[in-house]
Amino acid sequence: MEALKQVIHNESLVLNNSIIKADTFLNHQMNIELFNQMGQEFLNYFKTPIDKIVTCEASGIGLACIVAQYFKCNVVFAKKEPSLLMVEDYYTERVFSYTKQKESLFSIRKDLLAIDERILIIDDFLANGEALKGMISIVEQANAKVIGIGIAIEKGFQDGGKLIRQQGYDLKSLVIIDQIKNNELFFRE
């Protein structure tokens, strides 16, 4: 997706050869016009009815809500930490976050996912795929169907994308960064 590549090129900050920051447009400030373009791209790619979008706290939520408008569906986000209010039955999965250096317990209320429901998973970044594997596990615990996975930016030099595709999931990343070298980004064509 050329528009996203351009924004990444202009605005992202390369911290080292494995970390890029997208704070100004994706996961701290959120560029709503760009999110709409991304929603249109996902619709063009998946072209199939979706019952519900699943994402996780926190930076996937905004993109998921904008994308949901293109599929005319609602969004459920996996919660990452316990709350006094979580008194119902939940599907859960343990997920380790490298950037936060801690484990979270992804949780979705059981009655918010139905058997055979057609689910699109949306997230902002894909690196080693830990968060994505957690969301897939929860959807499949519910016997719902992962129809597709839409990611804004995939770090192609980490293993997550390859592993998920090998398992047969229809994973669409709008941009794949294959290498970061001397502060320069190399995109997959």
Add this chain to the structure above:
Amino acid sequence: MEALKQVIHNESLVLNNSIIKADTFLNHQMNIELFNQMGQEFLNYFKTPIDKIVTCEASGIGLACIVAQYFKCNVVFAKKEPSLLMVEDYYTERVFSYTKQKESLFSIRKDLLAIDERILIIDDFLANGEALKGMISIVEQANAKVIGIGIAIEKGFQDGGKLIRQQGYDLKSLVIIDQIKNNELFFRE
């Protein structure tokens, strides 16, 4: 807002006389069509140019992104926990969450808020106002202007809304619940 009252009436779960849950439409599953109606309501009320919407992790983010489309602006959300990637200068404020029973450090990158920028703060719930006070503090640390505050559901039997209005802020809650008694909700007219 009648449509929101109706959904609260039909779908929310009263845990006790001070806690209601809005998991099926507001802060776990998110009803995107309803969020769009809420965006239109906020636009009808505030009727003024807004440069940026500020919200906080996690459940305010989805609503803020949909509302942003009505004001044609972007969203910045306050982060609640540290990350290895947070290497820039941040405005911060300590905020205690009753439902999570812990203190968070709300943080927004300094370069994402500009002097005199016209800010609309959006959040899903208002109870004692701790999160809201944290966001107001951060916006004012940046010398940006809190033009308005838009809340989906205010618990009118807690003090947050009264305190914020006494300080002169233009606070619009789409629904105010004045009392919960024997599982029945009493809305402010």
